[in-house]
Each structure stands twice: as structure tokens, then as C-alpha cells.
Amino acid sequence: MLNRYDSTPAGAPGRLESAVETLRKHSDYTLIEQKPATDEQVLRAHTQNLVEGVKRDSHLSKMAFLAAGGAILAGEIATKGEPAFGLIRPPGHHASMDSHWGFCYFNNISVSLLHLRAMGLIDSAFILDFDLHEGDGNINILGDDKRFVIYNPDGDGDKRYLADAKRALDESPDVDIIVASAGFDQYIDDWGSNLSTDAFHRLGLLMNDFAQERCDGRRYALLEGGYNYKDLGKNILAFCEGLRGK
Numbered sequence: 001m002l003n004r005y006d007s008t009p010a011g012a013p014g015r016l017e018s019a020v021e022t023l024r025k026h027s028d029y030t031l032i033e034q035k036p037a038t039d040e041q042v043l044r045a046h047t048q049n050l051v052e053g054v055k056r057d058s059h060l061s062k063m064a065f066l067a068a069g070g071a072i073l074a075g076e077i078a079t080k081g082e083p084a085f086g087l088i089r090p091p092g093h094h095a096s097m098d099s100h101w102g103f104c105y106f107n108n109i110s111v112s113l114l115h116l117r118a119m120g121l122i123d124s125a126f127i128l129d130f131d132l133h134e135g136d137g138n139i140n141i142l143g144d145d146k147r148f149v150i151y152n153p154d155g156d157g158d159k160r161y162l163a164d165a166k167r168a169l170d171e172s173p174d175v176d177i178i179v180a181s182a183g184f185d186q187y188i189d190d191w192g193s194n195l196s197t198d199a200f201h202r203l204g205l206l207m208n209d210f211a212q213e214r215c216d217g218r219r220y221a222l223l224e225g226g227y228n229y230k231d232l233g234k235n236i237l238a239f240c241e242g243l244r245g246k
Helices: 017-024 048-055 058-078 108-118 136-142 157-171 197-214 229-243
Strands: 084-086 125-129 148-151 178-182 219-223
Touching (some): 058 084
Parallel strands (some): 125 178
């Protein structure tokens, strides 16, 4: 999925190359090719009207179904107690049940979680959305279901932001899995001008600790924002190392 699929910053050439190149240098990371999601899987989160609208652009539709399939694969890996990161485009957390914006088309978080529930693999989840922008699509689709806890941390700088994320995790009820809408546009040299690379590592560690203590090690994350292409790879690696407990 390294080819351009639309004219937005999320679909621009070079969007994922630094992450792929960085992860390939580490032999303990395995890149797995996903299968596209099916209509049935996507329709658990979206209306037929939205799905048919995305299908009108065949190339964009192909990428959107592949991204949703990658999210499902990451979730399935996570249910076995192994950490997984969905290096996917397009992003998803601004896609609501019957509308989408913000470079998003299908809500990858919701598609994956509702698939896992339909398969009897989970019943509840904590969604940690650390993208710069609130995941209104996550809230629209999952927010009324009390079995899903959705939290977007807040705070200026590493210390306050991480403290807010930790407080929310500490106060969470027990759940079956934790997943992140992983937005790296909070980065100090990105749109958010807020978090360091080390902060992303510590967010991963917070998720790992939560997963080990509260949900049998089940944790995964899906890529959302992040537009400093040069540094995206090192930030994703830092987060993934934390997610692995390293």
C-alpha cells in the first residue's frame, strides 16, 4: 500500500516508506501482508450507503478494504497475546457509521473490534486514541456501547500528556483487549508540536503494562495521523518497542 490512493496528505507518496524501511532493519519485526476486508465485515460498522459511496472510486475502494483487512488481521494477532501494529492507509478514526472526513473512509478500529466480537474473541475493549484530533468516528460507532471505553489523552508536553493517559488507563474497568488509534501528528515536529519520540515509546509501554495486567496481553494499534514522513518511522518503532514491553 505504498502507492498513492488519493490527493490528501494521508495518501501522498512516501507516506509509509520510512516506517517500512525502519522496521525491516529489525529482524524481530515481521511484515505480514493482509487480505482485504469483506463487505460483511465493513458493514458491521458502516451503512450500505457509505460503503457504496467508497466503492465508486475503484482504486480508493481497494485501498480502504485492504486497510480494514489489515486492522482485522492485527486484531486477530492481538487476541493470541502477541502485539501487532497495523501499518495501514487510509486511516479511519474520522469515519462514522454513515459519513467520513479527515482522510478517512472506513473506521478501521470499529471494523476490527466488531469483527473480533462477532467471532466471539472479545466482548469489550479500551480504545486509546492518541491522534492529534479526536476520533469522532470511533465515538459515533462505538461510543454508545458501554463495553467500549474510548479515551483521547490531553496535556501540553510529554509529562502532562502521559500522566493523563495513565490516569485514564488506571481508572478503566477490566476489558478484553486494548487498541490504539495511533496518531503520530502529536509529534513535536509535526502538526501538533507536542510529544517527543520518547513519549510514543512510553505510550506503548503504558499499553503493554495495561494489557499484561488487565486483558491477558491482548494489545494492538492502528496507524492514524502522522505527516512528518522523515521521522514517522522512528516514532512508530519507538511506540512498537514500548508495545512489546521493550
